[in-house]
Amino acid sequence: xxxxxxxxxxxxxxxxxxxxxxxxxxxxxxxxxxxxxxxxxxxxxxxxxxxxxxxxxxxxxxxxxxxxxxxxxxxxxxxxxxxxxxxxxxxxxxxxxxxxxxxxxxxxxxxxxxxxxxxxxxxxxxxxxxxxxxxxxxxxxxxxxxxxxxxxxxxxxxxxxxxxxxxxxxxxxxxxxxxxxxxxxxxxxxxxxxxxxxxxxxxxxxxxxxxxxxxxxxxxxxxxxxxxxxxxxxxxxxxxxxxxxxxxxxxxxxxxxxxxxxxxxxxxxxxxxxxxxxx
Amino acid sequence: xxxxxxxxxxxxxxxxxxxxxxxxxxxxxxxxxxxxxxxxxxxxxxxxxxxxxxxxxxxxxxxxxxxxxxxxxxxxxxxxxxxxxxxxxxxxxxxxxxxxxxxxxxxxxxxxxxxxxxxxxxxxxxxxxxxxxxxxxxxxxxxxxxxxxxxxxxxxxxxxxxxxxxxxxxxxxxxxxxxxxxxxxxxxxxxxxxxxxxxxxxxxxxxxxxxxxxxxxxxxxxxxxxxxxxxxxxxxxxxxxxxxxxxxxxxxxxxxxxxxxxxxxxxxxxxxxxxxx
Numbered sequence: 069x070x071x072x073x074x075x076x077x078x079x080x081x082x083x084x085x086x087x088x089x090x091x092x093x094x095x096x097x098x099x100x101x102x103x104x105x106x107x108x109x110x111x112x113x114x115x116x117x118x119x120x121x122x123x124x125x126x127x128x129x130x131x132x133x134x135x136x137x138x139x140x141x142x143x144x145x146x147x148x149x150x151x152x153x154x155x156x157x158x159x160x161x162x163x164x165x166x167x168x169x170x171x172x173x174x175x176x177x178x179x180x181x182x183x184x185x186x187x188x189x190x191x192x193x194x195x196x197x198x199x200x201x202x203x204x205x206x207x208x209x210x211x212x213x214x215x216x217x218x219x220x221x222x223x224x225x226x227x228x229x230x231x232x233x234x235x236x237x238x239x240x241x242x243x244x245x246x247x248x249x250x251x252x253x254x255x256x257x258x259x260x261x262x263x264x265x266x267x268x269x270x271x272x273x274x275x276x277x278x279x280x281x282x283x284x285x286x287x288x289x290x291x292x293x294x295x296x297x298x299x300x301x302x303x304x305x306x307x308x309x310x311x312x313x314x315x316x317x318x319x320x321x322x323x324x325x326x327x328x329x330x331x332x333x334x335x336x337x338x339x340x341x342x343x344x345x346x347x
Numbered sequence: 348x349x350x351x352x353x354x355x356x357x358x359x360x361x362x363x364x365x366x367x368x369x370x371x372x373x374x375x376x377x378x379x380x381x382x383x384x385x386x387x388x389x390x391x392x393x394x395x396x397x398x399x400x401x402x403x404x405x406x407x408x409x410x411x412x413x414x415x416x417x418x419x420x421x422x423x424x425x426x427x428x429x430x431x432x433x434x435x436x437x438x439x440x441x442x443x444x445x446x447x448x449x450x451x452x453x454x455x456x457x458x459x460x461x462x463x464x465x466x467x468x469x470x471x472x473x474x475x476x477x478x479x480x481x482x483x484x485x486x487x488x489x490x491x492x493x494x495x496x497x498x499x500x501x502x503x504x505x506x507x508x509x510x511x512x513x514x515x516x517x518x519x520x521x522x523x524x525x526x527x528x529x530x531x532x533x534x535x536x537x538x539x540x541x542x543x544x545x546x547x548x549x550x551x552x553x554x555x556x557x558x559x560x561x562x563x564x565x566x567x568x569x570x571x572x573x574x575x576x577x578x579x580x581x582x583x584x585x586x587x588x589x590x591x592x593x594x595x596x597x598x599x600x601x602x603x604x605x606x607x608x609x610x611x612x613x614x615x616x617x618x619x620x621x622x623x624x
Contacts, residue, residue, distance in 0.1 A: 122376070
């Protein structure tokens with residue numbers, strides 16, 4: 069009878085020990101979660117690191133590293149976030165967990181503009197064949213990766229593949245269409261000084277560029293016509309060539325700056341007014 | 348014995364919270380966790396945990412690791428205080444001097460050393476750090492024999508000493524005068540060969556254009572090129588003096604970088620700690 073009582077007590081003690089250990093880890097995770105929800109990311113990371121350190125069975129590794137990654141992400145420590153999500157991916161115990169960690173990894177890579185890395189992870193997920201039912205979601209993040217890389221045409225193509233995703237598709241298409249061709253601006257100025265500036269909408273600059281070219285061209289040609297060859301060479305080099313080349317570079321710069329303004333307007337819209345899922 | 352086992356099992360069954368392995372916030376576990384963070388190089392969190400740990404235990408090793416953590420996160424004042432707080436029980440005096448050197452507080456380092464006892468001065472590598480600080484500060488450089496003795500005639504240290512005691516500076520006044528006599532020569536003197544040749548050619552061409560236009564009675568153009576020549580000539584004199592100053596700043600920065608790189612390579616003459624092995 070006493071022997072049975074000992075056995076019961078022993079097993080109860082072991083079970084209690086395991087349960088309490090589990091409970092302590094769960095409580096620690098909940099505490100970290102609470103800190104995270106309050107926006108106290110630094111302390112959340114500390115408590116999650118403590119959880120990881122004491123979780124010898126690695127039961128909470130996935131959850132802890134996911135939350136740690138999110139904390140780092142919210143604290144804009146994107147490189148640390150990548151490291152955490154990668155670890156979470158390694159300790160995932162199901163396809164669903166693996167997918168969630170990978171998508172977080174993609175999102176952080178998009179934010180830190182590691183487009184190639186983001187696309188590489190998406191391609192890896194696609195080629196694994198495990199997530200065929202989540203192709204729309206993968207296309208969605210591929211589209212965002214292209215947005216952050218400034219390739220709005222490719223982004224539009226990706227969003228176009230997703231049924232019902234008209235807003236981002238049309239926004240990217242419109243941004244792409246609104247952009248100026250830097251090469252065309254340059255070529256126009258090569259053939260007609262000031263034309264590149266006209267193309268980018270900088271009319272006064274275009275007129276001034278054309279006027280300087282006509283003036284310096286006249287001085288150069290006049291010098292040669294009056295047999296002042298040395299004067300002609302110097303004027304051509306120091307004046308005409310300077311305005312001619314400067315005008316070409318200027319038109320390219322205008323196109324580039326205009327494109328930045330257009331892209332920034334789109335990004336600002338996505339940041340402040342777009343209500344869908346963002347990286 | 349039987350009763351003891353019985354009561355122990357009963358206790359554990361009824362009060363599982365008494366199980367020691369679960370208490371993540373016990374002083375021992377806080378220290379273990381702090382060590383883990385320290386080895387992860389997460390010194391900010393490690394310092395916080397060591398501070399926590401020291402509220403319930405008094406341990407010199409923990410204090411020393413706390414001091415190291417402070418220094419790694421740039422809290423030099425706290426680090427210095429913490430290093431001094433464990434001396435002489437813990438041989439932390441070299442780390443105190445090392446902190447002052449890393450902090451760039453050379454005057455405190457030098458005055459502390461001067462005021463220290465002969466015994467403290469003889470602790471390795473206190474003297475080495477003291478002498479090395481003069482290579483950064485450059486003021487009242489001790490004699491070369493001090494360096495030869497302390498660093499066993501180390502060639503690198505001796506070469507640093509020679510550069511510091513007689514830096515290969517260029518005089519801004521000489522550079523300016525040289526450019527006034529031959530445009531561009533001041534730039535060449537400061538090692539800016541391309542700039543020097545360009546300045547010489549541009550000044551020469553502009554001066555020739557000025558002369559040629561006056562000669563052909565194109566007075567307006569003559570004055571125009573004269574003005575440009577004067578601007579280039581004056582600008583080149585000023586530029587040569589500025590170039591000499593930049594050269595001198597470059598010499599100082601380059602030496603400081605070499606001194607830091609050497610110090611890093613030698614681990615600041617400090618021993619390697621085995622806290623993370």
